[in-house]
Amino acid sequence: MPHMSDIQKVIEIEVLRYNPETDKAPSSQVFEVPFTDDMSVLQGVQYIKDYLDGSLSFRWSCRMAICGSCGMMINGVPHLSCETFLRDYYPARVRVEALNHFPIERDLVINMEGFINKLESIQPYIIPKEPRTLAQGEYLQTPEQLNLYEQFSSCINCMLCYAACPQFGLNPDFIGPAATALLHRYNVDSRDGGKEERMDLVRSEEGVFHCTAVGYCSEVCPKHVDPANAVNQNKTNAAVDYFLRFVSPKGGAK
Amino acid sequence: MSKRRPYVRPMDGWWRKNPYFVEYMIHEGTAFFVAAYAAVLLVGLVRLSQGEAAWNGWLHSLTSPWYVLFHLAALLAITYHTYTWFKIMPRTMPPVVVGGERLPAWAITGTGLAVAAAAGIGLLAFVWGMAR
Amino acid sequence: MKPTLKRSNAPIFWALFGAGGMLSALFGPMLVFITGLAIPLGLLLPADALSYPKMLAFTQNFIGKGFVFAVIALFLWHAAHRIFHSLHDIGIHAGTGAKLACYGSAMVGTVIAAYALLSIGF
């Protein structure tokens, strides 16, 4: 925390508070937070917890945009609060809320159960085509093979894309951007043989067709995963499969 | 008993709360003009099938200021549809790899818009050629 | 998630939406300009560009028929799909009713277009 002597400016941070034990619904509370130019919104919120109101709840860990736990709505836009700076909002007030479209557990903490279930459901691991022994050595990957999935493997599960996706907000069953990106990451991996199983999910009613190509998920993604691209490529995949299954029933799809 | 009581926020008016979503609703709204224009064409087609007098009546009706105004609005809306259709294209299509490099988004959008321009000019040239 | 996953029938509507979206993106603006502005206002094109004999010949031609049918039908299916989703977006979950109104009108329009084109003959 900044030392009192280098504090020059004070910014107002408006936080959406919710205490499930006492509140019927969330409400805003404004804090005046002294800050320096190098302070992130996360640090501003930490200042509140340390000096102004110890009951404020939020998640964070790495403070370097890699753990994916500090996502918040900042002036209505999903951001990682640790890489978003107070100086960019000063002198106006900055509004901080829990990630949109998720149930609020308390203050800025959301319920991510649904997301975790989706992550599990896509089987986010390589399912080998055939068993392979250690003696057979490692799998080799060409740069081209890596290129196919590398971008989709950069996801840090921050859920900003879900907070950006109105279709997820309207229908929480929708598999959504990040889970589809990760699903795609494994489906296009040359070592993987689990595509058929995962495609059942892609083409299901919870699958990719909820998406209306809003595209905001890719816009807010801090890791340039472009989850919208994964979702929409899989619309094509599911459609091809939908029409071709009459032509070559089963077994045709790799 | 658990003290948990997760609060689900309502979605009312979500599209008004972010300029990105406002734009989304506007480009989705171009569909009304696409539908209305298709309906105008459908009426024309039916008139055509009913003979010369009916067709000429339809052609004449299009000169009414209301129709002209509608077509001006439709031209704007559907042109905007063209622009947004190709703008989102890099996000919706599989990556295009040219010479080992992935084609950047602007190249895909640019190609789409160029093809659309060519298609439009081709259509105009065709109608012009048909008229002579 | 759910133990039983039901295959979605969305690909049919999505494919029609995409085809109509592409067709209207490519030809929509110029079509509107020609039929809605150039001809009625006498701009640019010869006044008789869409005269009865010419349009009749065009729609009696196999390719012309196909083009007119594709434009009308696919524009309708594209718009129906978008409008149906927009209704859902703004919180009108009329379900079957909205679905019927949107895709139903596209269907009716398609049938009328096909009927008119067939009655024009070859």
Ligand code: SF4
């Ligand atoms: S796709 Fe991007 S925005 Fe979505 S969870 Fe992964 S890193 Fe975050």
Ligand code: FES
């Ligand atoms: S605290 Fe880890 S991503 Fe922000």
